[in-house]
Amino acid sequence: MKLENGYQGLVWEVPLTNQLGYAYVQTIDPNQLGHVSPSFLLKILDYRSEVALKKFELEHFQQFDLLTSHLLSMGTPPQRKGEVRWKAVGYLPLIPFDHLLPEFKILNNESDEPFDYDKIPQDATWVVYWGGALADYYKEYATYEQVKHLGWLTHFNVAFVHHRITMEWMRKLGLDYTQYQTKQWSEEFLMLQKYQVKTTTLFSEVDPAIRAKAIGNFCERN
Numbered sequence: 472m473k474l475e476n477g478y479q480g481l482v483w484e485v486p487l488t489n490q491l492g493y494a495y496v497q498t499i500d501p502n503q504l505g506h507v508s509p510s511f512l513l514k515i516l517d518y519r520s521e522v523a524l525k526k527f528e529l530e531h532f533q534q535f536d537l538l539t540s541h542l543l544s545m546g547t548p549p550q551r552k553g554e555v556r557w558k559a560v561g562y563l564p565l566i567p568f569d570h571l572l573p574e575f576k577i578l579n580n581e582s583d584e585p586f587d588y589d590k591i592p593q594d595a596t597w598v599v600y601w602g603g604a605l606a607d608y609y610k611e612y613a614t615y616e617q618v619k620h621l622g623w624l625t626h627f628n629v630a631f632v633h634h635r636i637t638m639e640w641m642r643k644l645g646l647d648y649t650q651y652q653t654k655q656w657s658e659e660f661l662m663l664q665k666y667q668v669k670t671t672t673l674f675s676e677v678d679p680a681i682r683a684k685a686i687g688n689f690c691e692r693n
Contacts, residue, residue, distance in 0.1 A: 527561030
């Protein structure tokens with residue numbers, strides 16, 4: 472298809488692994504919307520197909536919510552090379568929600584002990600980022616309840632982000648994403664991604680009033 476507006480608002484068909492068919496994601500460039508971010512945003516739509524799309528119908532795709540919180544990604548979607556090739560299928564108009572730069576989270580782990588991937592700290596040990604850079608964070612820590620619906624501040628190489636998208640769909644379908652394997656990520660990064668899936672929330676379970684924003688008042692917020 473002809474890219475009339477670049478990648479802004481573009482919907483892509485992304486092949487999933489584990490014979491799960493195809494996912495559909497929308498790319499949004501925050502820098503074109505008055506924000507500053509080193510990465511573009513990926514919106515994983517809550518729609519999956521067993522077969523490749525034959526025709527893009529705007530009304531069909533406009534009905535779908537997000538599957539989970541945004542992912543940050545860098546690079547050019549692989550369209551001609553690689554095992555997984557993305558296919559541009561059509562544009563979705565941006566909605567007011569798309570003009571907001573979502574907040575992200577990171578767990579502040581200062582322990583010298585090996586990280587416990589089975590534990591989810593509930594106390595105020597979570598850092599909230601209001602932008603996509605490491606310097607863009609609130610000084611006040613948050614509890615897990617305040618941030619569990621937020622995505623993590625992880626900048627994915629777009630060539631391999633289909634692994635994370637597959638794990639998100641495995642969770643949605645009730646499959647055991649903790650058994651997911653790939654040689655394209657290090658074992659440590661794969662473990663981290665499974666932990667990130669575990670510590671985020673499906674958007675269908677998130678009140679629209681708090682989506683993409685941590686719960687609570689942070690003094691640095693405008």
